[in-house]
Amino acid sequence: MDTQTRPAAPPSPPGIPPGAKLRASGVERQFISGKQRVHALGPLDLTVADGEFVCLVGPSGCGKSTFLRVVNGLLPPTAGTLDLWLDGGRAATSMVFQDYGVLPWKTVLANVRFGLDMAKVPRKEANARATDWIRRLGLAGFEKAYPATLSGGMRQRVSIARALAVQPQILLMDEPFAAVDAQMRVVLQEVLLKVWEEDRRTVIFVTHSLEEALVLGDRVVVVSARPGRVVSDIRVPFERPRPSDLRGTPEFAALHQNVWDVLRDEVQASLASGKEQS
Structure with a gap:
């Protein structure tokens, strides 16, 4: 389906932002590890609009991948609610993992x-x-x-x-390019952008690369050290389609630094508390 013939999003229910596809409200996830209860995620609040490309960044072990699995139905939330507004007759979600x-x-x-x-x-x-x-x-x-x-x-x-x-109405991608070399990563980013431009389906993309998040995303959502919560939600201002030389512009460098200033604090907090995990 091309962007010219894409049907308008259905009206949102009262109190829901127009065109919303997903809303997480106070979503939490806890695990039992031995005799301990591990609070892995949340409370996390996030709304994603129909057709948005949203990138999640945050320290290792902060619950980003856990959140994708909650959205995909692989894990139930321990607390909170997750609402999806879907068109009938189409798969709700589909997931791409790091290990192919x-x-x-x-x-x-x-x-x-x-x-x-x-x-x-x-x-x-x-x-x-x-x-x-x-x-x-x-x-x-x-x-x-x-x-x-x-x-x-x-x-x-x-x-x-x-x-x-x-x-799928929502494509979930969990560090899908982390296992390939740097050159192939750029190629795959370009392939994904080309495919996404054709139909603008909703994407939630987890990555550790700020550069990747800024090249791909409409928004970059910074998630805190575990238990993961949204600490910053940054709109990426670059027009689409994104030029191939975007990474080398002063505007890109400035935004990269701004996001890193936020993320650095969370990475340091994760290390200081011993919550960082592979």
Whole structure:
């Protein structure tokens, strides 16, 4: 779906910002570790609009990935509420992980088609949709290849294609480019931006890279040391589509420094309290 034909967002319920897709209100998550209760997240409050690209940054172990798993339904919140406003007939969420998550015994086509097969989409339609996303992610010609024959960057593109093939209303991405080298990371950022510009679906993207967050996001949300709470929500002012030389501009450097000034305090607090985790 292109941006010209994208339907208007449905009216929001009373008290909800217009066009809201997700709202977390006081969301918390606690775990039991041995005999101790670990407060991993929250209370966290966050509203994301339909079509927004929101990047979460924060110290390791602050609960960013935990929050994605709560949104995806993999973990229930211990407290608080999470509201999603969804269009009928489409998958609610889909998730891309750092470690690719591709199935080694399946071909590229079968991997990308996997979610569609689980949803019992007819095989002809599933193959067509999977093939289209393979093409859009620059993998045409590799439909019959197995993951072991692909580079790390290609495997991650397979993972992204699989997540997008189910047409999720909210795409969740948990440090998806952390495992690739610096050059491939820039390439994958450009691929993701190109794909996102085509339909502007809602994205929540976790990263440790401020540069990546500022290149990709409409907003950068800084999360505190554990238990993670929103300490700053920064609107990224750069127009879209973003130019390839954006990283080298004084405006980019200044914003990067401003965000780092906020994040540095949280990283230091995490280290000082012994909460930093790998």
